[in-house]
Amino acid sequence: MKKILVAEDNKLILETINHKLVRDGYDVVKVFDGKECLAYLKENTVDLLITDLYMPYLNGNEVINIVRNEMKLTFPILVLTADGAEDTVLKAFDLGADDYVIKPFSLSELTIRIRKLLR
Template sequence: MKILVCEDDEMVLKMVEFKLRKDGYEVQLAGDGKAALDQIRSFQPDLIITDIMMPYLTGLEIVHQVRKTLNLATPIIIVSSIGLEKTVLEAFQLGADDFITKPFSPNELSVRVKKLLMKTA
């Protein structure tokens, strides 16, 4: 299974990458929204994990692009330090499948990833 992680915080990116590779996933990384969209088109991930606040395109814009422009049903987990109800609701309205507030446990993320991938298998 292929997972794309879109995150501009290098520490979070490395932590998530390490945990997911340890879990046996093929992981691709993107440090900004533009790179994320390029990766989605070329890598065709089975799941996308994206931060909200990123350069070029936000995580919410990525969700919108994946659902409306690319018309993909790829599961998307939003990760953000912005836990505002308005932001969470907007993420789900745009088509996100899950939302995790930072800081989070790599083990919690791992469980949520497995759950979403089992639904789509």
């Protein structure tokens, strides 16, 4: 069973994603901010990280930077955010994100992108 860590401060979005991914057979770990995300990753392994960009304590770009450049972790990272500005998207990819989904999003599209990243 693949483990997905979801870092999202909007509880409704987090629970919606969780419900869909659990139904699809994934083991889901939910955290509400960047600090919780990094604390979890220091003690555990995951197959995929889904992160919002705008969260308390540490934002998604800071998380991506630490995961890739300090922790040297290589699992796929999918950014899920309402900010679709080109410079924001490019920065996330430059830091090491593997995919980028803009809110509002389709759960079906999210599922397809997750399957692709986990291949």
